[in-house]
Amino acid sequence: MLRVALTGPESTGKTTLSQKLAEHYHTAWVPEYAREYLETRQLGLGYTLTDLEEIARGQLAAEDAAVAAAERCRRPVVFCDTELLVIKVWAEHAFGHCPDWILEEIEHRSYDLILLLGIDLPWEPDPLREHPHLRQYFYDLYRSELTERLSNFAEIGGTFERRVDQSCFLIDELLRSHGYVPAAQAPTDDL
Template sequence: MEKKLGKSLQKIAVVGPESTGKSYMAKHLAREFDCFYVPEYSRYYCQGLERNYTMTDEVNIFHGQVAMEDGFLDVVRQSLLMCDTTILTVKIWSDHLFGYTPGNVLDEIRRRNYDFYLLMDIDLPWEDDPLRDFPNKRAHFKEIWRTELRSLNADFQIIRGLGEERLQNGIRAVNEFLHTVDS
């Protein structure tokens, strides 16, 4: 279960479909704002997987992502934590691949709060990667992300642009969010 935190810590999640620059953006924002970032656990988990993944794998990824994030929360001393994806990804993949999401995942999604989300747009060209599966479904998954974030009443902004423009749009969105928090 997520630890109770003082109101001073803000958690920002970088989310979206495959091959939209989430990891690059999360790392860049962590450097820009001098804070920790929580990497995407599924990348570590799936690198050694030499078979199609199962619901058990999705549940393992869920537990790994939660543990990794909670581990960072134990040591973070800054007022900002950047998260490269969230456990909402497990729901999206579970629903798509298996037609359902386990109850414990759904319960934790409702409990685990993020203050702001950057939803990465699909305007970047697809980059092939052995851990990516659906190059022709990015628009579909973008709409799923938007629907899921709205169902959580999440505060989010879509980030568009190529190269430096995209990075600057991410920085601008975070600055605007932090300005509203400080007001």
């Protein structure tokens, strides 16, 4: 099972793009669990480090469930709206450190491709978004982290349509390199 994660600062289109890619490739999609968690508990931006740990656990469980669903339907790829690197960056920014178990999980959980989304889309206000003025700062942090970890990542930018095209090109190449058929030739039965 190939795993493709999307990462990057707030308001860069991760959710919209990951949904579109899952639709295009007829496979499972892992939404960002943080949004569900914060909205359900009506926490807004008043989260704690303990909340971030619960969000990390929920994200991992959702990812595992999506992988299982994709495997049952014999899909070769699953898309993750986010991954634990986001939790690490937010924990360190907001609380000065990240829990060790999250750092260990980041080391053990790998992605075949990570799409780092650029900040060249306009900021869209949202009650759960915090730092419109720090998007470049966070982008540089994510890029540095991915580079240091020797992650297979690509920087994606431009209009939404261009982001879709860039992503599909890279994912088709990833699928081919692992002996899978690209989306245009893949089966289309529902998950």
